[in-house]
Amino acid sequence: QVQLVESGGGLVQPGGSLRLSCTGSTFTFNYYHISWFRQVPGKEREGVSCINVDGGSTNYADSAKGRFTISRDNIRSTVYLQMDNLEPEDTAVYYCAASGTEEYCSDYEFQPAYYWGQGTQVTVSS
Numbered sequence: 001q002v003q004l005v006e007s008g009g010g011l012v013q014p015g016g017s018l019r020l021s022c023t024g025s026t027f028t029f030n031y032y033h034i035s036w037f038r039q040v041p042g043k044e045r046e047g048v049s050c051i052n053v054d055g056g057s058t059n060y061a062d063s064a065k066g067r068f069t070i071s072r073d074n075i076r077s078t079v080y081l082q083m084d085n086l087e088p089e090d091t092a093v094y095y096c097a098a099s100g101t102e103e104y105c106s107d108y109e110f111q112p113a114y115y116w117g118q119g120t121q122v123t124v125s126s
Contacts, residue, residue, distance in 0.1 A: 002026045002115045004096050009120030012086055016124070020081040022096030022117060029077035030054070033104040035113065036070065036081050038092035038122075047109035048094070051079060059105045063089075086124045093119040 003025035012018050022034060035050040049070040050059045058070050069082040079096060097113035104111050 002029070002032065002098055004098060004115055004117035006094060006096050006117045006120040009094060009122045011123045011125065013126050014087055014124055016086050017082070017084045018086065018122060020083065020094055020096075020120060020122070022079045022081075024077040024098065026077070030074035032098040032100055032114070033108070034072065034079040035097050035099070035105065035108040036079075036094060037097060038090075038094045039119075040092045045095075046092075049081060050105035050108040052105050057105060059108065061109075083122070086122075088124045091122060091124050093121050095119045 005023050006020060008018060008020040010018060030053055033050060033052050036048040037045050038048055039045040048061050048064050049068055051070045051072050055072045067085045072079040096117045098115045099111060099113045101111060
């Protein structure tokens with residue numbers, strides 16, 4: 001069983017930055033690919049980014065390319081999502097998810113994840 005805890009959300013003005021963290025409770029954290037999703041009430045959950053077990057491969061949604069950066073620190077069992085130049089359209093609850101499925105990050109939006117965090121709210125507003 002893996003518990004994931006997101007943190008780092010909050011209120012930021014358009015053009016600002018936030019860094020989200022996803023921390024896992026298990027020493028086997030480095031066995032899992034980690035993805036970020038976001039969801040706005042009334043809309044479908046949207047994939048944002050994914051990073052493989054050793055950080056050597058990443059994937060980004062078109063909406064995140066050039067503005068968001070995913071990284072991981074397996075010693076700290078944490079994956080980060082650096083979000084820059086934020087826009088009001090980025091407002092959502094952000095969730096991280098873990099999967100041990102090979103090649104998960106190649107199509108993470110369509111693959112079931114093993115574990116999910118509780119989410120952290122990101123609000124971009126002036």
